[in-house]
Amino acid sequence: MQIEFYKYQGTGNDFVMIDNRSNFFPKDDVKLIERLCDRRFGIGADGLILLENDTETDFRMVYYNSDGNQSSMCGNGGRCLVAFANQLGVIDDKTTFIATDGLHHASVNADSIVSLQMIDVNEIQKKDSYTFLNTGSPHHVQIVDDLEHYNVKENGAAIRYGELYGEKGSNINFVKKVDNDTFSLRTYERGVEDETLACGTGATAVAIAMNAIGETDKTSINLNVEGGKLVVSFDKDNDGYTNVFLTGPAKFVFKGTIEI
Numbered sequence: 135m136q137i138e139f140y141k142y143q144g145t146g147n148d149f150v151m152i153d154n155r156s157n158f159f160p161k162d163d164v165k166l167i168e169r170l171c172d173r174r175f176g177i178g179a180d181g182l183i184l185l186e187n188d189t190e191t192d193f194r195m196v197y198y199n200s201d202g203n204q205s206s207m208c209g210n211g212g213r214c215l216v217a218f219a220n221q222l223g224v225i226d227d228k229t230t231f232i233a234t235d236g237l238h239h240a241s242v243n244a245d246s247i248v249s250l251q252m253i254d255v256n257e258i259q260k261k262d263s264y265t266f267l268n269t270g271s272p273h274h275v276q277i278v279d280d281l282e283h284y285n286v287k288e289n290g291a292a293i294r295y296g297e298l299y300g301e302k303g304s305n306i307n308f309v310k311k312v313d314n315d316t317f318s319l320r321t322y323e324r325g326v327e328d329e330t331l332a333c334g335t336g337a338t339a340v341a342i343a344m345n346a347i348g349e350t351d352k353t354s355i356n357l358n359v360e361g362g363k364l365v366v367s368f369d370k371d372n373d374g375y376t377n378v379f380l381t382g383p384a385k386f387v388f389k390g391t392i393e394i
């Protein structure tokens with residue numbers, strides 16, 4: 135069977151997007167999804183995202199990591215899905231959709247800048263050398279000295295597979311403070327099992343963690359990622375972090391067909 139796919143990237147975090155409103159896609163075929171994401175034997179991507187119908191909201195997001203398994207929320211993928219839905223004419227410039235971590239409100243502008251509301255964050259584990267929180271996906275956040283030369287893959291894998299996070303693991307973010315409202319980060323992504331050029335839930339986790347541990351008092355924070363720039367904004371109150379928004383570009387790259 136030949137299927138149509140669209141390729142999107144959000145600050146270099148890239149995804150195969152499929153319009154599955156007719157429910158044709160074999161959602162349990164882990165090996166197929168892994169092949170479609172393979173950068174030599176397939177299309178190549180950090181993940182694969184299905185756009186599906188939903189009775190209560192504009193659409194449903196189903197996210198798979200490049201290992202072929204369904205996973206937790208993907209921030210950059212969610213932003214790309216909003217731009218994809220706009221390209222298909224499913225939405226105009228504002229939307230509410232459902233994903234594995236609940237409802238998301240979002241907007242997209244004429245320059246393909248997408249602002250996506252993320253879940254509230256009320257539980258933050260502050261340790262001596264790192265912070266752990268869940269922004270729709272689990273994230274370990276650790277400040278390092280020489281981020282530019284840091285071995286993200288080796289050190290990230292060691293923590294992700296180490297005793298800290300057990301079977302489920304975690305995404306691992308290494309951070310450098312640039313100034314009071316700007317941080318640089320590099321992320322080892324669970325389920326990709328490598329460094330990605332950006333991680334949306336990771337950028338969100340870094341922004342909130344840096345505020346929570348007092349590295350910044352700002353509530354709108356710039357995040358330099360390998361593939362570009364993201365902005366995370368939030369309200370902070372006694373219970374935690376609300377009105378959390380992840381904003382940045384989400385670009386259509388190409389469309390094609392592939393035999394599955």
Ligand SMILES: N[C@H](CCC[C@H](N)C(=O)O)C(=O)O
Nearest residue numbers: 205208209210271333334335
């Ligand atoms: N790899 C993550 C999901 C995708 C996160 C990332 N691509 C993002 O933009 O949030 C996990 O399994 O927890």
